[in-house]
Amino acid sequence: VLIIYRLPGLDPDFVMAEKGGNRGRVPLSYLEII
Template sequence: MFVVTGPATSLIHQDSSAPNLNQNGHVDTTTAPSTAASLEATDMGTKQARVVMDYEAVSPQELTVRMNDVLIVYRLPGLDTDFVMAEKGGRRGRVPLSYLEIL
C-alpha cells in the first residue's frame, strides 16, 4: 500500500486484498489509512469524491460503491468521523472515508 498526498487531496492505493474489518464488520480504521486531512471533521459542506477501492455495504445504513464511482459526500453531525454520507444515482448511505479520494 502507498499513500500519495498533495496540497488539497490525498490518494490511497490499496492492493487487491480485502481491508481489515472490526468486530462489527466495518473497516478497521486503526490500520486503514485516512483521508481526514482532505475532509475535516468540522467540514459540513458537500464535496465530490472518487472511490479508490470497491466497498460492500455491511449494514442498511451504508452504501455499496465501486472503484472510480464519483460520489457527492458530506458529513452529518454525530456521524462517526471515519465515515461520510455519500449519494450516487438517488441512493444514499455511509461510506468509509478511507475508500475515497476527495476531489
C-alpha cells in the same frame, strides 16, 4: 455525480455519499482509493 457530505454526530471515519438516488455511509478509506 457523487455527492459527499458529513452529518453532525456521525462517526468521523464515515461520510454520507449519494449517487443516483442511492445514499449510504461510506468509510473515508474507501473514498481515498477512488
